[in-house]
Amino acid sequence: MKPPTKGKSMHELDLIRAAAEDVAAARSLLKQRLETLDAITRSALERGVPAAEVAAAGESSLASA
Numbered sequence: 001m002k003p004p005t006k007g008k009s010m011h012e013l014d015l016i017r018a019a020a021e022d023v024a025a026a027r028s029l030l031k032q033r034l035e036t037l038d039a040i041t042r043s044a045l046e047r048g049v050p051a052a053e054v055a056a057a058g059e060s061s062l063a064s065a
Helices: 006-046 051-063
Strands: none
Touching: 006 051
């Protein structure tokens, strides 16, 4: 098997960099969304929504993903 030419390897490195940037952005967005979910959950519990209902609401959303 021939080693990749410089052009091909540079293209692959660009793809790797772009994918890594996408993953970093997704991680950041996920962190923000999890913080928001935690805040909403705390608020619901503080307002008297039963913990079982809060847990069921979260689980039903995860099951449909």
